[in-house]
Amino acid sequence: MKITHVEVHPVGVPAADPPFRWRQGLAGSAPKGDGAVLHIGTDSGAEGVALFARPGAAVMLEDLVERVFRDELIGQDPYQREWLWHRIWELDRIQELPLPAFGLVDVALWDLAARVRDQPVWQLLGGYRTAIPAYASTSTFSTTAEFLDVADQCLKLGYHGIKLHAWGDARKDAELCLALRAHVGADIPLMYDGSAGFDLPDAIYLGRALAEANFLWYEEPMREFSISAYQRLAQSTTVPLLVAETSDGAHMNSADFITAGAATFGVRAGTTLRGGITGAMRTAHLADAYRLRAEVHGSDIPNHHLCMAISNTTYYESLVTSVDVKRERHVDQNGLVQAPQGPGIALPYELEYGKALQSFVETPKY
Numbered sequence: 558m559k560i561t562h563v564e565v566h567p568v569g570v571p572a573a574d575p576p577f578r579w580r581q582g583l584a585g586s587a588p589k590g591d592g593a594v595l596h597i598g599t600d601s602g603a604e605g606v607a608l609f610a611r612p613g614a615a616v617m618l619e620d621l622v623e624r625v626f627r628d629e630l631i632g633q634d635p636y637q638r639e640w641l642w643h644r645i646w647e648l649d650r651i652q653e654l655p656l657p658a659f660g661l662v663d664v665a666l667w668d669l670a671a672r673v674r675d676q677p678v679w680q681l682l683g684g685y686r687t688a689i690p691a692y693a694s695t696s697t698f699s700t701t702a703e704f705l706d707v708a709d710q711c712l713k714l715g716y717h718g719i720k721l722h723a724w725g726d727a728r729k730d731a732e733l734c735l736a737l738r739a740h741v742g743a744d745i746p747l748m749y750d751g752s753a754g755f756d757l758p759d760a761i762y763l764g765r766a767l768a769e770a771n772f773l774w775y776e777e778p779m780r781e782f783s784i785s786a787y788q789r790l791a792q793s794t795t796v797p798l799l800v801a802e803t804s805d806g807a808h809m810n811s812a813d814f815i816t817a818g819a820a821t822f823g824v825r826a827g828t829t830l831r832g833g834i835t836g837a838m839r840t841a842h843l844a845d846a847y848r849l850r851a852e853v854h855g856s857d858i859p860n861h862h863l864c865m866a867i868s869n870t871t872y873y874e875s876l877v878t879s880v881d882v883k884r885e886r887h888v889d890q891n892g893l894v895q896a897p898q899g900p901g902i903a904l905p906y907e908l909e910y911g912k913a914l915q916s917f918v919e920t921p922k923y
């Protein structure tokens with residue numbers, strides 16, 4: 558089998574409503590409609606797709622396909638995923654590919670291979686579980702009272718834990734975390750995500766408060782450029798650190814966080830920033846070798862598959878963006894996310910972008 562087509566289709570993607578907000582003015586959600594699908598087709602008719610949803614997605618992906626990916630992929634065997642994954646690292650040396658675009662070819666090739674076998678991707682990877690608990694990953698809300706009210710609603714809806722994205726002010730955030738612990742009691746898993754809002758002194762101050770409040774993990778308090786800063790943080794607080802979410806270099810970078818003693822809870826392992834499914838699985842296996850967790854980052858469909866295939870992950874991350882909390886569509890009344898059942902990645906065809914996908918996947922063009 559040979560790859561014969563590499564195309565980009567701009568598609569509408571439903572935006573979070575209201576949009577996800579971090580700290581002060583860090584908008585995280587792509588605007589509605591700002592998405593693109595990478596479509597890889599073959600001479601046998603087998604095909605795979607990967608959805609790219611972020612600001613500027615269509616322009617960015619069209620440029621990469623026109624200049625780089627199409628010429629590289631046409632004529633290649635789509636089952637040579639390892640070869641092609643390494644080839645994209647080679648291309649990255651010159652192109653400095655945007656991290657979220659790095660794994661798209663890999664995700665589309667996993668989708669293709671699993672569709673040919675009429676299996677979900679997680680089964681092809683090797684299933685570990687068929688359902689996983691979801692935690693509520695909050696937007697930044699305005700007041701402590703709003704955060705506490707959202708926490709109550711999330712727990713009532715069945716969520717198994719709560720992760721805060723708060724204001725990025727070490728003193729205020731420390732008070733919020735202590736107030737939340739007092740409010741929900743000792744048994745609810747709580748996590749804090751700094752989204753890189755701090756320098757080392759403030760990260761240490763907040764880390765000590767999180768330790769006092771018995772938080773399960775403390776995620777990305779600083780930009781992940783300096784592993785030695787994270788090493789100092791790990792030596793200065795006992796709250797477990799979850800790191801290497803946005804840093805470049807997939808498992809090769811995660812390895813240095815681990816051996817520096819900075820990943821005291823574990824590392825991040827989503828498809829978006831670790832080089833697709835192949836990169837995320839490498840990262841998860843690396844962490845497993847050190848008996849650490851590899852927590853799946855993000856809530857898109859490829860990450861559902863990772864949640865079912867990575868043994869050393871704990872939760873599915875479900876975004877909560879409104880003070881009037883509604884369960885995300887994938888989370889059931891018990892706060893669980895079930896394994897995807899369709900062949901391949903199984904993107905949801907009932908959504909707007911799914912209809913666009915379906916129209917070209919079901920229409921033979923060659």
Ligand SMILES: [Mg+2]
Pocket residue numbers: 750752776777802
């Ligand atoms: Mg994070």
